Amino acid sequence: MEYIKIGKVVNTFGLKGELKIESYTDFPNERFRKGQILHIDSAEGFQQVTVLRKREHKGFLLVSFQGLEDINLVEKFKGYLVYISKDRIHELPAGQYYYFQLRGCSVYDQNHFIGTVENVESGYQTILRIRTDDREILVPYVDAFVKDVDVSNKRIDVNLIEGFL
Numbered sequence: 001m002e003y004i005k006i007g008k009v010v011n012t013f014g015l016k017g018e019l020k021i022e023s024y025t026d027f028p029n030e031r032f033r034k035g036q037i038l039h040i041d042s043a044e045g046f047q048q049v050t051v052l053r054k055r056e057h058k059g060f061l062l063v064s065f066q067g068l069e070d071i072n073l074v075e076k077f078k079g080y081l082v083y084i085s086k087d088r089i090h091e092l093p094a095g096q097y098y099y100f101q102l103r104g105c106s107v108y109d110q111n112h113f114i115g116t117v118e119n120v121e122s123g124y125q126t127i128l129r130i131r132t133d134d135r136e137i138l139v140p141y142v143d144a145f146v147k148d149v150d151v152s153n154k155r156i157d158v159n160l161i162e163g164f165l
Helices: 071-077
Strands: 003-013 018-023 037-042 045-057 060-065 081-085 106-109 112-121 127-131 136-140 146-150 155-158
Touching (some): 003 060, 003 071, 018 071, 037 071, 112 136
Antiparallel strands (some): 003 018, 037 045, 037 081, 045 060, 106 112, 112 127, 127 136
């Protein structure tokens, strides 16, 4: 089974088994909704958990899982990554992509190979973190720079201005 990383447990919260999770997904309400089946990559391997409830607090998600409503049962998850099964994701409209689809894509500027997408970061703006031969560059994922995305061939064409390279 293939999994997609959707977050990281950064700490516990309170005594009732809530976990403070840094979300890596654009769809936190769907990914962490009540009843959603997730997987935590723990020291014992992937552990399947079912979301009992989710709320937001200071930029993080506070999530509790069925049967794990005690701090003593969830402390072991601190620092571990949270995944969803790849077969549980939904289709996106044409021209939209999941971050995992963009990671590993080769990036070209006017048919000149620049590097490979190492990570996609979100916040105020989505950023492509591209690893070149000797350094890392950050390219905003906006139409002004990203001209074509072909995830089936793992290729992204960009048009960079002076100063990026």
